[in-house]
Amino acid sequence: MSDQEKYVPHPGEPAPEAGNEQHEAAAYGDEEMQIVHKQLERENGEPEEGFTPVPMVLMVCFGLLFFWAGMYFTKYNGDFRPDVFGTDWTPGGNSAQAQAPFDPIKRGDKLFSNNCAACHQPDGNGVPGAFPPLDGSPWVVGAPERFVKIVMRGLHGPVEVKGNTFNGNMPSYGENGLNWDDRDISAITTFVRQNWSNEAPPISEEQVAEIRASIADKTGAWTAAELLALHPME
Ligand code: HEC
Structure with a gap:
C-alpha cells in the first residue's frame, strides 16, 4: 500500500x-x-423524505404470485365445504344428494335412454320388422324371470310379440355382456315395467339376485322357445 x-x-x-x-x-x-x-x-445517495417506488421486478413477482394464488384458490376452494375432505365425499354432489335414497325409476330411465332406446325406441314401440315393442309386451309385464333372463343373457331367434314375429339379436347385459349388477338390472326392468302404458309390479334386487344364481350355468343368448318352456306365457 x-x-x-x-x-x-x-x-x-x-x-x-x-x-x-x-x-x-x-x-x-x-x-x-x-x-x-x-x-x-x-x-450513498442523500437520504430523502417520502416514498421510494417499489421496483418493477418486485411488482411483477407479486402480481404473478397473486394471480397464481387466485387460480389455486378458485380450483381448490372445495365450495368452502368442510366435508370435502371426508372419506364419504362424492364429487359433484352435496351430502343431501349423497344420502338421498337410490331411485330405481330415475336410474332405469337413464339406463334405458343410454342402452335400450336405440333399438326399442324412446316410446317403447320398437321398429316394425326389426325391434319388438316393450310397451304392452307380455315379455315385459309378465313373469319377472323371463324379462330378467332376457336382459341378463340376450335373446335370439324367432320371437312373437303382440302378434308380430321378430327374428333378431338382443345383446346381453349380464355376465357375458355389459355385466350390470343386480341393482341396475332391477332398475331397468322396473322402469320398463312401469313406463308408457305398462303397469307391472317392480322387480327387486333380491329377485334379480335369485334369478342370476339360477342361471349361472347358462352361456349364450336365450331363444324364445327355451324361455317359454321354463316360464309359459300366462
Ligand atoms: C341392438 C338392439 C337392441 C338393444 C340395444 C336392446 N334390445 Fe331388446 N331386443 C332386441 C331384439 C332384436 C329383440 C328380439 C330378439 C329376437 O328376435 O329373438 C329384443 C327383444 C327384447 C325383449 C323381448 C321382446 C319384447 O319386445 O318384449 C325385451 C323384454 C327386451 N328386448 C328388452 C330390452 C331392454 C330392457 C334393453 C336395454 C337394457 C334392450 N332390450 C336392448 C334388440 C335390442
Missing part, C-alpha cells in the same frame, strides 16, 4: 493496526475525514 492511497477504515471498522495510537489519531485527521466524506458522498 503506497502512501498516496492510504487505507482509511470505514466508520466502526477496527483499524487494521488497532492499538496503534498514532494511526488512530491520524485516521481522524482533517484530511482523512474529508476523504471519508467524499467516499460516503460517492457511495
